[in-house]
Amino acid sequence: MTQNPRQPAIEKLPTGINGFDLIANGGIPAGRTTLVSGTAGSAKTVFAAQFLAEGIRKYGEPGVFVTFEEPPSDIRRNMESLGWDIPTWESEGRWAFVDASPQPGEEVLFAGNYDLGALLARIENAVRRIGAKRLSMDSLGAIFTQFADSAVVRRELFRVVSALKRMGVTAIMTGERTQEYGDIARYGVEEFVADNVIILRNALEDEKRRRTIEILKFRGTSHQKGEFPFTIMSGEGMVVIPLSAIELKQRSSDIRITSGNPELDRMCGGGFFRDSIILVSGATGTGKTLMTTEFMAGGVNRGERCLLFAFEESREQLFRNATGWGVDFEQMERDGLLRVVCEYPETAGLEDHLIDMKKLIQEFRPNRVAVDSLSALERVSTIRGFREFVISLTSFIKHQEIAGLFTATTPSLMGGESVTETHISTLTDSIILLRYVEMFGEMRRGLTVLKMRGSMHDKDIREFTIDNRGMHIGRPFRQVTGILSGNPIHIAPGEIDRMNQLFNDESEQT
Amino acid sequence: MTSKFVLKLYVTGQTPRTERAIQNLRRICEQNLGSQYQLFVIDVLEQPHLAEQERILATPTLIKELPPPVRRIIGDLSDTLKVLQGLDLPVHPTGTGGTQE
Numbered sequence: 001m002t003q004n005p006r007q008p009a010i011e012k013l014p015t016g017i018n019g020f021d022l023i024a025n026g027g028i029p030a031g032r033t034t035l036v037s038g039t040a041g042s043a044k045t046v047f048a049a050q051f052l053a054e055g056i057r058k059y060g061e062p063g064v065f066v067t068f069e070e071p072p073s074d075i076r077r078n079m080e081s082l083g084w085d086i087p088t089w090e091s092e093g094r095w096a097f098v099d100a101s102p103q104p105g106e107e108v109l110f111a112g113n114y115d116l117g118a119l120l121a122r123i124e125n126a127v128r129r130i131g132a133k134r135l136s137m138d139s140l141g142a143i144f145t146q147f148a149d150s151a152v153v154r155r156e157l158f159r160v161v162s163a164l165k166r167m168g169v170t171a172i173m174t175g176e177r178t179q180e181y182g183d184i185a186r187y188g189v190e191e192f193v194a195d196n197v198i199i200l201r202n203a204l205e206d207e208k209r210r211r212t213i214e215i216l217k218f219r220g221t222s223h224q225k226g227e228f229p230f231t232i233m234s235g236e237g238m239v240v241i242p243l244s245a246i247e248l249k250q251r252s253s254d255i256r257i258t259s260g261n262p263e264l265d266r267m268c269g270g271g272f273f274r275d276s277i278i279l280v281s282g283a284t285g286t287g288k289t290l291m292t293t294e295f296m297a298g299g300v301n302r303g304e305r306c307l308l309f310a311f312e313e314s315r316e317q318l319f320r321n322a323t324g325w326g327v328d329f330e331q332m333e334r335d336g337l338l339r340v341v342c343e344y345p346e347t348a349g350l351e352d353h354l355i356d357m358k359k360l361i362q363e364f365r366p367n368r369v370a371v372d373s374l375s376a377l378e379r380v381s382t383i384r385g386f387r388e389f390v391i392s393l394t395s396f397i398k399h400q401e402i403a404g405l406f407t408a409t410t411p412s413l414m415g416g417e418s419v420t421e422t423h424i425s426t427l428t429d430s431i432i433l434l435r436y437v438e439m440f441g442e443m444r445r446g447l448t449v450l451k452m453r454g455s456m457h458d459k460d461i462r463e464f465t466i467d468n469r470g471m472h473i474g475r476p477f478r479q480v481t482g483i484l485s486g487n488p489i490h491i492a493p494g495e496i497d498r499m500n501q502l503f504n505d506e507s508e509q510t
Numbered sequence: 511m512t513s514k515f516v517l518k519l520y521v522t523g524q525t526p527r528t529e530r531a532i533q534n535l536r537r538i539c540e541q542n543l544g545s546q547y548q549l550f551v552i553d554v555l556e557q558p559h560l561a562e563q564e565r566i567l568a569t570p571t572l573i574k575e576l577p578p579p580v581r582r583i584i585g586d587l588s589d590t591l592k593v594l595q596g597l598d599l600p601v602h603p604t605g606t607g608g609t610q611e
Contacts, residue, residue: 100567111592112531112585117522118554118566125558147568 010221013134013170016054017047019240023224024215029196033161033171034218037185038200043211043232044174046082047200048136049075050237051172052095053084055134062094063134064126064169066119069142072097083235096126102146110148116156120163127167135169141176144187154188184216195219201227205382209349213240229388231351239355243388254454257368257403260298261291263473264432267449267458272430275401276453277394279425281408282434286445287464288407289313290325290471291432292372295405297327300337304367308340309357311376315342325470339364350381350389358396368403374424375409390424429453437463437483439490446483447473515539515547515597516576522569523555527586531570534587542599572596 012026021027028034038044052063067075075097076086089095100119127135140157147153157173164171175185180203197216202209212227230240256271259278265271272278280291292308299306310318318340322329332338341360348356361369371377371393378386390406397404406428425431431450436443448461460476461483480488519535521528532551539547554561554569564573572583574597583596594601 098562099565103565106580106582107596108582108584109592109596110585110589111583111596112534112588113527114568114570114585115522115527116567117569118520118561118571119568121522121554121558122562122566125562143567 010219012221014059015051016058017050017238017240018236019228019230019242020213020238022242023213023228023240024218025222025224028170028172028198029218029221030170031165031168032196033164033173034196034198035173035175035185036198036200037175037177039177039180039202042200042202043230043238044200045070045075045078045138046232046238047198048138048172048174049079049084049086050082051136052134053079053082053086053237056089056094059133061133062096062130063136064096064098064123064130064132066098066100066123066135066137068100068137068146069139071101072099081234082232082237084237093130096130096132098122098126100143102142115152116147116160119156120160123160124163124167127164127169132169135164135171137171137173139174139176141186150187205385208380208382208385210382210385211351229351229385231349231355233352233355236355239351241351241354241388241392243391257304258298258302259291260294260296260301261471261473263462264291264447264449264471267460267462267473268430268452269455269457272403272405273454274403275398276403276429277397277427278403278405278430278432279408279428280405280432280434281410283410283436286434286436287447287466287471288409288434289318289321289372290466291434292370292405292407293318293322293325293327293329294470295368295370296329296338297322297332299368300332300335303337305365306332306338307361307364307366307369308338309360309369309371310340310342311345311371312373313342315340318342324468325466326468327470339366345376345380350377350385353377354389354392357393361396361400361402365400366402368405369397370405371407373407373409375407387424390427394424394427425451435461435483437461437477437480437488439477439480439488446477514576515543515574516550517547518550518552518564518573518575520552520554520561520564520566520569520571520573523553528570530588531572531586534590534593535572538587538590538593538597542594542597574598 011030012024012028013030014021014027015024036044036047049065052065055061055063065075079086086095090097126132144150144153177183177185180201184197196218199214199216201212201214203212211230213230214227215223224242228240228242230238232238255274257274258271259265259268280288282288296306296308319329329338329340333340345353374390377389381389394404430452433448433450435446437446445464446461447464449457462473462476464471464473477483479490481491482489517535519531521531535549539549552560554566568584570586572587574581581596583593587593591601
């Protein structure tokens with residue numbers, strides 16, 4: 001396409017690291033060395049080790065791990081918790097260490113000029129011995145501290161990089177940074193591996209840790225730009241969450257499904273769309289959990305599989321609530337059609353929640369998913385992180401061609417917008433508002449369908465009541481305005497008639 | 511009692527630096543140890559597994575295996591003082607050979 005015709009296109013080697021290859025547009029440049037730079041604790045070693053582990057597990061490609069910092073015994077042990085059995089791979093000749101870690105308690109004297117010819121010879125030997133296609137070096141800073149002469153180390157590392165290129169090995173080199181936003185790496189290492197640079201960050205944002213990965217450059221080939229969140233999971237390693245790389249190609253269907261409430265279905269023009277995202281917003285106690293419950297029950301009654309993620313209430317509380325509205329969650333779970341997952345938002349970071357939720361959705365294969373509430377999850381994240389979470393979750397749900405219902409809690413009882421709403425309303429296909437309405441010294445409840453993408457819907461604000469059979473949607477509020485803004489004002493019936501008359505006159509004339 | 515020196519010199523190929531290191535070492539040993547030493551020169555290009563075993567990174571690297579303590583001296587050994595220090599020999603090159611304990 002825009003490639004220089006004389007220069008062959010640079011091939012990509014898929015790393016196999018979950019999500020990474022999507023943001024890397026296929027992988028890292030094959031047969032080249034890529035610098036992975038990050039501050040202390042930014043998961044450089046995990047990246048380096050996982051690059052080899054996935055090569056072995058997914059592509060049958062042996063790999064060499066050159067360690068300048070931790071002894072191999074530490075790496076074997078640390079990576080075991082991520083589910084990688086390095087000793088077995090070593091015995092099978094699929095993983096080889098080149099141990100260049102400092103030897104404790106051994107005196108070293110320098111007496112004249114030297115090079116790192118032995119390191120190069122050992123690396124070449126290890127690559128040939130197991131037929132390695134991949135190689136990781138971790139981390140460069142540690143070799144600079146072993147040898148006083150930085151210029152020699154730089155020159156020798158350049159020789160190593162050239163030798164790897166000659167042997168067709170795709171390599172990762174990790175390097176240290178002193179700050180999250182600043183020089184690429186210490187000791188000027190980017191000078192000899194400047195072609196491909198990846199940055200790992202572990203930044204503190206609003207008192208919350210946020211890990212991100214950014215591909216700074218791939219010479220001669222493309223990649224996604226910007227920072228992407230990632231997380232480290234036991235048994236998986238690094239999982240990158242590719243947000244903008246997610247294709248917005250979901251097919252939207254015109255198949256309707258029931259909301260679980262016949263009157264609400266009528267208001268929505270015949271029910272929700274099958275693969276759509278519905279946001280239910282309202283103050284505490286307005287009936288969000290009830291709508292969630294009816295949405296689940298409506299699915300189960302039609303033999304659909306339903307998955308509920310509850311982040312606000314305990315299991316007992318939820319089941320008791322449901323029983324109070326005439327819904328038997330317990331029986332539904334016994335029938336295998338319903339699964340209720342209750343968790344405290346604080347138990348994990350948002351990225352971890354996302355991955356757990358995706359995993360559960362993939363396992364359970366539900367027809368509909370509900371999250372009650374998103375606002376609870378918002379508490380454990382930054383606004384940016386939260387928005388990314390919602391984008392990723394909605395896109396994932398839509399890809400499965402299932403319906404998702406999320407609830408959001410508004411901070412004030414009488415209405416207004418929630419943070420959740422502000423940040424995700426554009427991502428949802430339908431929005432339903434639940435509001436308290438004060439009428440003559442009495443609290444009533446109102447409901448309206450604010451948005452229904454691709455369909456006609458009822459624009460009235462309807463009153464509803466709740467009893468032991470659930471939600472009953474009644475007549476529109478006729479004598480009140482300003483409900484949605486949280487400032488209900490009563491209008492004399494005469495005024496309403498006059499207004500109606502005004503419009504009726506016009507429409508009758510045409 | 512005489513303690514024999516066992517020295518291993520790791521080098522990379524037949525380069526000028528390799529030659530220089532061997533010459534420097536021979537000279538220092540002959541002047542200070544007489545015949546009381548054994549020297550093994552190991553080319554890591556030919557025997558990379560030995561470099562792996564000893565975890566050698568830089569060349570030339572001299573390892574004094576005996577007498578204890580084991581010590582590593584990195585470089586072409588042009589700094590005679592440092593070499594003598596590393597071999598636990600008196601720093602006067604005109605000395606008596608000093609192998610007696």
